[in-house]
Amino acid sequence: MIGQITKIVRDIHTVSYGTIHYDCKCRGKIRNLRQVPVVGDYCEFNPDKLIIEKILPRKNEFTRPNVSNIDQLIIVTSVVEPDFSTNLLDKFLVTANISQIEAIICLTKEDLASPLQLSAIKDTMKYYQKIGYKVISNQNLEIIKVNLQNKTTVFTGQTGVGKSSLLNKLYSNLSLPTGEISLALGRGKHTTRVISLFDVNGGKVLDTPGFSSLDFNNISREDIKNSFREFQQFNCPFKDCTHTKEIDCNVKKAVADNKILKSRYENYLKFIERRK
Numbered sequence: 001m002i003g004q005i006t007k008i009v010r011d012i013h014t015v016s017y018g019t020i021h022y023d024c025k026c027r028g029k030i031r032n033l034r035q036v037p038v039v040g041d042y043c044e045f046n047p048d049k050l051i052i053e054k055i056l057p058r059k060n061e062f063t064r065p066n067v068s069n070i071d072q073l074i075i076v077t078s079v080v081e082p083d084f085s086t087n088l089l090d091k092f093l094v095t096a097n098i099s100q101i102e103a104i105i106c107l108t109k110e111d112l113a114s115p116l117q118l119s120a121i122k123d124t125m126k127y128y129q130k131i132g133y134k135v136i137s138n139q140n141l142e143i144i145k146v147n148l149q150n151k152t153t154v155f156t157g158q159t160g161v162g163k164s165s166l167l168n169k170l171y172s173n174l175s176l177p178t179g180e181i182s183l184a185l186g187r188g189k190h191t192t193r194v195i196s197l198f199d200v201n202g203g204k205v206l207d208t209p210g211f212s213s214l215d216f217n218n219i220s221r222e223d224i225k226n227s228f229r230e231f232q233q234f235n236c237p238f239k240d241c242t243h244t245k246e247i248d249c250n251v252k253k254a255v256a257d258n259k260i261l262k263s264r265y266e267n268y269l270k271f272i273e274r275r276k
């Protein structure tokens, strides 16, 4: 039979076939092929022996979090608790871009922010919309649902931002565990421990453990540069301009003229530091 891996805990791979779930182990052959199954993989499995025989070819794969066969990411971003960070948001957007997976930004905890905080973040979000990202709010479930139709969507983002809470609000039957924010530490406690895929009305969603940081190992300066999509429209005199030390650089001019958001450029500089 052909099923989809919807959860992995140690060597137990939950394979879902319609609404039935089978907890399977992998045939040694798969490990010998150095294939590491991930959530989202389709596989051939034996429901009597509870063995996965073969992992089927992937449409695509993503490493942070480690999933396959997905259509889009929703980058869940709280305005406070944990504090809004363009650094982390831009990192998530770079990783999505490199894997050529569409990313939607979803704001949460607007109810906890001061009017001043909220208006500053809304202004920043207008810039992200201008450069082509969809920005939605966890207060508007209907719009989110429309965006999930007929797609496989990964909910990702920092720990404690409200990924599992949002999924519970969208689909009350999921009853996912959600956590308290540890105010003392100023960051979440990693409530969700494993990636899970759920077949919901008209689509599939993946809840994932949050990150407290993201590193950029194995990402080249070139890939990072190309991921700052709005930089492309400012043609620099040097074809290979890195937008750093070059004297004549149109990206730097655009930053000075407020055409490029300052934090985007600053994050770009931070990301390419010590890169190849």
Ligand SMILES: Nc1nc2c(ncn2[C@@H]2O[C@H](COP(=O)(O)OP(=O)(O)OP(=O)(O)O)[C@@H](O)[C@H]2O)c(=O)[nH]1
Pocket (backbone or CB within 6 Å): 108, 109, 110, 111, 112, 138, 158, 159, 160, 161, 162, 163, 164, 165, 166, 177, 178, 179, 180, 181, 188, 189, 190, 191, 192, 193, 208, 209, 210, 211
């Ligand atoms: N006030 C307010 N609280 C929220 C909102 N969204 C989530 N929370 C709270 O934030 C806390 C953390 O939410 P979770 O859904 O567990 O966060 P998570 O992103 O799944 O975290 P991890 O599983 O650790 O990655 C919970 O106490 C939620 O009730 C929101 O929009 N407003």
Ligand SMILES: [Mg+2]
Pocket (backbone or CB within 6 Å): 163, 164, 165, 177, 178, 191, 192, 207, 208, 209, 210
């Ligand atoms: Mg969670």
Ligand SMILES: [Zn+2]
Pocket (backbone or CB within 6 Å): 236, 241, 242, 243, 244, 246, 248, 249, 250, 251, 252
């Ligand atoms: Zn330049």
